[in-house]
Amino acid sequence: MLQVDINIPGTFMQIMSDLFTDYLGQFLWLYIENILIYSDTKLEHLKQIPMVCDKLKQAKFYSGRKKCKFFAKSMNVLGYIIYHLGLKASSEKIARIEA
Numbered sequence: 001m002l003q004v005d006i007n008i009p010g011t012f013m014q015i016m017s018d019l020f021t022d023y024l025g026q027f028l029w030l031y032i033e034n035i036l037i038y039s040d041t042k043l044e045h046l047k048q049i050p051m052v053c054d055k056l057k058q059a060k061f062y063s064g065r066k067k068c069k070f071f072a073k074s075m076n077v078l079g080y081i082i083y084h085l086g087l088k089a090s091s092e093k094i095a096r097i098e099a
Helices: 008-019 042-058 091-098
Strands: 028-031 034-037 074-077 080-083 086-089
Touching: 008 028, 034 042, 034 074, 086 091
Parallel strands: none
Antiparallel strands: 028 034, 074 080, 080 086
């Protein structure tokens, strides 16, 4: 009998949450297939990146280089811009609401 997981995003989120439980809320944020590492300094970031990569490698999870961004000052995630001051709606999201 073939068994199919119909909640793949939720299952993956649970696996990632279990894997990174020690890092969540400290310097790491997860949303489905996104892993965001946030740091106050470049030195902290340089320490945290290998910690996250080691956990992924131990669990046999890998990512292509095209999916990775390092030392980004801001990121567009789900229609929001995450940056050093916090979170704001992207201009594209605002334009869609105003239309």
